[in-house]
Amino acid sequence: MDADQYTHAGPCHGCGQPVRRDDRFCEQCGRPAPPSPHPQAQPGAPRTTRPAPTLTDAPTRTRAEHPAPTSPAPTSPAPPWPNAAHPAPTAPAPVPPAAPPGQVARPGRPVAAVVDTRADLPVIAECADCGGGVIGADGYCEQCGLRRPSSAREGRGHFEIDLGFLGAAVSDRGLRRRRNEDAVALAALPAGACGVVCDGVATAPGSDEASRRAADAAAAVLSGRVSVGVDARDATRAAAERAAEVVTSLAPSQNPDEAPACTFVSAVVDRAGVTVGWVGDSRAYWLAPGGSSLLTRDDSWAARMVDSGELSEAAAWADRRAHVLTAWLGADAGAVEARVTAFRPAVPGLVMLCSDGLWNHLPEPSALAAVAFAAGADGPAGAARRLLRAALDAGGHDNVTVAVIPYPTSREPGR
Amino acid sequence: MSEVPQFTVRVDQNPYLPAGGREMHAIVTVEAHSSGGAGPKTGRAPAAEIIIIDTSGSMSYRGKMAAAKRAARAAVNVLRDGVRFAVVAGANQPRMVYPQAERLVEASETSRRGAVNAVGRLEAAGGTAIGSWLRLAERLFTGNDDDAVKHAILLTDGKNQHETADELDAALRACSGRFLCDARGVGTDWDVAELRKISSALLGGFLDVPDPADLEADFLAMTRAAMGKEVAGVALRVWTPRQARLRFVKQMVPAVEDLTDRRVESGTQTGDYPLGAWGDEAREYHLCVEVEPGDIGRQMRAAWVKLLAGDTVLASGNVLAEWTDDEAMSTRINGRVAHHTGQSELADAIRQGLEARREGDEDTATARLGRAVVLAREVGNEQISDLLDKVVDVVDPARGTVRLKREVAKADEMSLDTRSVRTVRTRQDDVGGGG
Structure with a gap:
């Protein structure tokens, strides 16, 4: 991994080795590293700041105030995604689905594996507020009680992931919500890309943390397995299972009522085609100028009523229970198996993953396609931003998250 | 230990504080349900x-x-x-x-x-x-x-x-x-x-x-x-942030009982409050913790309550705090907190009123018992309203204007004194507001 992609935050408290701003653990001694001390101090600066540097979304992330830059972070001397079909050093070996605790970042170890491991660790960071406290798995400091700002994805109010022609994602708090509990992760594959969108659904503390960890862990499993040739369907099921484990592990052991929960939708897009998996009501769409469709079927009350023939589509959606989930990831959900579907498109198009913050306002595939293809060749990032804008213009009632992955994977930069 | 019933902890509060706000109130409801339909002779602690x-x-x-x-x-x-x-x-x-x-x-x-x-x-x-x-x-x-x-x-x-x-x-x-x-x-x-x-x-x-x-x-x-008691030696363990002060812990249901002074330190930031034995029942506690204010938008765990039997954690809950500049959110009072605050004050008003009456301080007695009449109506404690009627003549129940009765049966006075701490539960639909 090219360390130049990251900024240095300072020496490790334990051994003095430089620790990258993004690191949750010192690579030298394994000691938990403090998060960036002033996480909100750089409004507008393109940031790579986040606690879990996966290869999934490291290249650029910008805040809402600076929506456009798709250039690499200033500290990066080279474009993060060179013009190649194999742009990223994805995990060379299968990522163990549940690596033993304590197996943390070591030099040369693929960072994706760290993400997979970290959720098993009860202790994740030192508190930047009181300087000495340990932050527990639910994000609260065990000494001063303060919660790590917006669960470590400080200012998750708006962020973007741009993998260039491979795909892009954008997530926004929306206009009404105080927090963004959606999360998204994208990762490059040897011949394509994969993405995961999770939408934190519980009011319990920690659903934003849960969705973030679920998305990161699932993306790591997907990229790790697909890169070594595992069937995309199997990888998808494994990713959902891993995400469920991660979310379940965040539940307070004695109080399932406070268990965080989130939805899950993933897509693997490569030469073999498109494979989609989901739990809950986050959706995947196939968008193409000639014909678009919804790829998922919501795990929701409304969908169940329509499927069972008890209510018409209109009547089901008019009911105030319409959005009640019938499946989700979380300690109170029991064992869940993702529903998986796969197809091989005959024409070029976009696979689009989204939280209900988008599709609530814009459910029709054709309408979504119209927005996505409204402009010229501005690539996946342009399409994702336009879709977000459409949701915000329609009211932005909820958090909005959109991930766009083109098919077939272009060998040309899509910008 | 024999089969332990299923415990749940529920926290009712308005977690929002205004800028600079430090005082967080919460009602902690602890409920136990017996595990299965075990007969009275099985599944119990000795x-x-x-x-x-x-x-x-x-x-x-x-x-x-x-x-x-x-x-x-x-x-x-x-x-x-x-x-x-x-x-x-x-x-x-x-x-x-x-x-x-x-x-x-x-x-x-x-x-x-x-x-x-x-x-x-x-x-x-x-x-x-x-x-x-x-x-x-x-x-x-x-x-x-x-x-x-x-x-x-x-x-x-x-x-x-x-x-x-x-x-x-x-x-x-x-x-x-x-x-x-x-x-x-x-x-x-x-x-x-x-x-x-x-x-x-x-x-x-x-x-x-x-x-x-x-x-x-x-x-x-x-x-x-x-x-019917199934677990002996239950305790409430309360964690608070390092800079915080736990102002009080009061049992509110079934009766008002200030537990604050019963704290036994159990760690650098935790104290235990013994609760005795527990059967198929629910009790409610009112916690008040004073924390260091955080910046707008920050969240804090203001208290972490765990129910313990020995070293076993039976259930736990979080009292949270979040600072906001939205006054509509920070000024809202949780229904259960309001209810129990009223019941605490009611018990105090009765005790002080009866004490003043015994000491011949009629003005204080009239004022405190008048306040009690108002509060008893507010919290819907009809038993106490009835008992107050035997000690004072109520002139204006809404404003708390009362006259002390000249002749009061000793039994009625003792009954009011004894029962002043017995509370009524909030109805579910009273709970609205707060979060």
């Missing part, structure tokens, strides 16, 4: 029960002794097989009624019959020295299974005249944490404050029983409740 009957001379008046015997016999008869028990008679000195030796016996058909017969032979003579009675109970309980639910019933009709207040306090210190004790005062010659002190120190309840005829039903209910 139990030990001691029935202490005042046999001082005054008990012979107004049929009190006869009523106490009936009540004690009824209690003995509902002890389930295997419960270790004893019956003690209290006068200037305590005396074993059953068994004769200073020990507990296992309840069986034979031992229950023996105890019932022995109770029938009780006679009233002598004085009242409650501390010495409790010390005997403490000796009897000692050496028994530590997991056992150890419970005593104390019945008295008089003041603790034959030992000093210091002797009673010393006895309470010796007995506190060793067993639980529910106290009952029969007639009108006992001292409300004294029984309150005893039952409070021994984590029990106390009630007045003005009519001796009601004793039997009351003893039955108490014994059945004691037999």
